[in-house]
Amino acid sequence: MYLDETKTILIDVLSLGENGRHLDADSPLLGALPELDSMAVIGLIAALEEHFDIAIDDDDISASTFASLGSLADFVAAKRAA
């Protein structure tokens, strides 16, 4: 249920525009999207924290979280449930 909102934030923050519309849960992110460098990841985390009203710890941030759009949305869902 968080997939669409997570996708919109990803598209907005990385300024992906039309190219971002084709992303789905299986789309790989880190290493696949040139826009998603390590600094962009930090910006994306901040946007997710504020949009979903969640607090993300240093320990939560790992490459596997950003492996795909689906894994990122699952992470948000888990944080919202926490």
Add this chain to the structure above:
Amino acid sequence: MNAPAALPADAFFLGHGGARRFCLYHPPAGSCRGAVLYVHPFAEEMNRSRRMAALQARALAAAGFGVLQIDLLGCGDSAGDFGDARWELWQQDLAAGADWLRRRHDGPFVLWGLRLGALLALDYARQARHPVDAVLLWQPVLKGAQHLTQFLRLRLAGALLAEGDNSVHGGTQGLRAALEAGQALEIAGYELAPQLAAALETLALETLAPACPVDWLETVSSPGQDAAPGAARAAAAWQAAGIDVRLHTVQCAPFWATSEITENPAWLAASSAALQERLHEH
């Protein structure tokens, strides 16, 4: 709203020497309806939002407001290094900007702040020499500590993504410990003084309720969506405390954080309309 007239902005320095602050003044078209002082956000967010701030300043000037944009100490084209910036000194900059505006306009006085600039505006409004008649908040930071954490993470960007490497630098907690020990930190090209970090740490929007009416704009990711839960809660708390606050939501990318420069006409129009309506009642 009519298309903004192409009014030239006056660029000048307010103050001298180390107190030189770069200012852009947008004179009002026609008779003046009020004065607006813009308070920019923190570090890189200031650069990313420059375009939207300039467009809004022009739109408000075309609607009859005299708008002053001031670069705070150590920011933009003003004197001083970022490492010299202190929360209290930034408030003094706002006081200087407000004085300058009040010498030109005796109508309503409005503070308009984006992100951390919104908190600075609210904190300043509590002890301003001139009464503040209205506040326009753009996506205010709710907690200074969270904003600081997000800034500190920029220094850890690479390490945080390297699997199992999160403790190498002690993470954001390690950086906080260094700040608390009085050490300045270099973060994404900005030198952060421990005094400024300590001030950010304690800031909370909920404790900065102003005496005047508030118009508050929040981005949403799809039309008709509610504002983010944290913002909605904070606005409701203010309303319950008797503050006249209107929360406006606009579908808009977070332009202070986007990789590329973002323009959003709906956001600008909503801000102008909210302020005009507010001062019409005034």
